[in-house]
Amino acid sequence: xxxxxxxxxxxxxxxxxxxxxxxxxxxxxxxxxxxxxxxxxxxxxxxxxxxxxxxxxxxxxxxxxxxxxxxxxxxxxxxxxxxxxxxxxxxxxxxxxxxxxxxxxxxxxxxxxxxxxxxxxxxxxxxxxxxxxxxxxxxxxxx
Amino acid sequence: xxxxxxxxxxxxxxxxxxxxxxxxxxxxxxxxxxxxxxxxxxxxxxxxxxxxxxxxxxxxxxxxxxxxxxxxxxxxxxxxxxxxxxxxxxxxxxxxxxxxxxxxxxxxxxxxxx
Numbered sequence: 001x002x003x004x005x006x007x008x009x010x011x012x013x014x015x016x017x018x019x020x021x022x023x024x025x026x027x028x029x030x031x032x033x034x035x036x037x038x039x040x041x042x043x044x045x046x047x048x049x050x051x052x053x054x055x056x057x058x059x060x061x062x063x064x065x066x067x068x069x070x071x072x073x074x075x076x077x078x079x080x081x082x083x084x085x086x087x088x089x090x091x092x093x094x095x096x097x098x099x100x101x102x103x104x105x106x107x108x109x110x111x112x113x114x115x116x117x118x119x120x121x122x123x124x125x126x127x128x129x130x131x132x133x134x135x136x137x138x139x140x141x142x143x
Numbered sequence: 144x145x146x147x148x149x150x151x152x153x154x155x156x157x158x159x160x161x162x163x164x165x166x167x168x169x170x171x172x173x174x175x176x177x178x179x180x181x182x183x184x185x186x187x188x189x190x191x192x193x194x195x196x197x198x199x200x201x202x203x204x205x206x207x208x209x210x211x212x213x214x215x216x217x218x219x220x221x222x223x224x225x226x227x228x229x230x231x232x233x234x235x236x237x238x239x240x241x242x243x244x245x246x247x248x249x250x251x252x253x254x255x256x257x
Binding site: 032051063071073077081100112 | 147151153154155157158161162164165169171172173175176181184185188190192195196199200203206207209211213214215218219222223224227229230233234236237238240241242243244251
């Protein structure tokens with residue numbers, strides 16, 4: 001299959017061509033294909049939405065901040081799964097790029113929140129020492 | 144044997160992979176709700192991420208079957224397999240540094256003693 005090079009001009013052309021641009025030509029001729037597209041993939045989306053609801057429960061409930069970050073990370077992965085299934089249902093290749101982007105964003109947000117959680121206690125202690133004027137010596141004070 | 148055999152076989156294998164992926168996804172989500180502390184939940188979420196997404200992406204690549212989709216699926220899989228353990232590790236270490244409470248049945252904490 002001919003793979004177009006990834007460039008701005010091609011993206012603009014694809015956007016101008018409308019939502020049908022990435023459509024896959026149908027007709028591999030398998031009797032299972034209609035079953036998958038019309039029945040099994042929507043059932044899979046429903047299952048992933050149920051799993052997302054469980055993650056939302058943990059985001060709302062979670063006692064520690066790490067619980068919420070963990071649940072939102074898993075939520076991003078579930079969204080990647082939903083997007084992949086939507087690519088099958090709508091028969092459009094472009095959704096796979098969206099899946100990759102959602103995965104990258106989930107990973108980066110997890111790393112950023114982890115930095116915050118890891119430094120939170122030390123930053124609070126440094127702020128308290130700074131306000132009280134006692135505790136850490138000036139050389140040890142966190143920037 | 145008619146000409147439908149190989150496409151049907153490939154689609155059947157794709158359905159099997161998708162069912163496995165969905166199973167691990169729902170098991171990971173149930174584990175996130177049911178397990179007792181942060182570290183147990185990270186363990187469960189890693190199953191959900193790696194095995195669940197692996198199954199779904201293999202299924203989608205097999206089902207669509209073009210070179211583009213295969214390449215994008217492999218790229219996403221490679222990224223997730225690098226990113227998910229890193230994210231879990233960093234998050235677990237951050238939770239430990241913040242003093243996240245452990246389950247009452249936890250036997251030892253080697254990182255705390257170090």
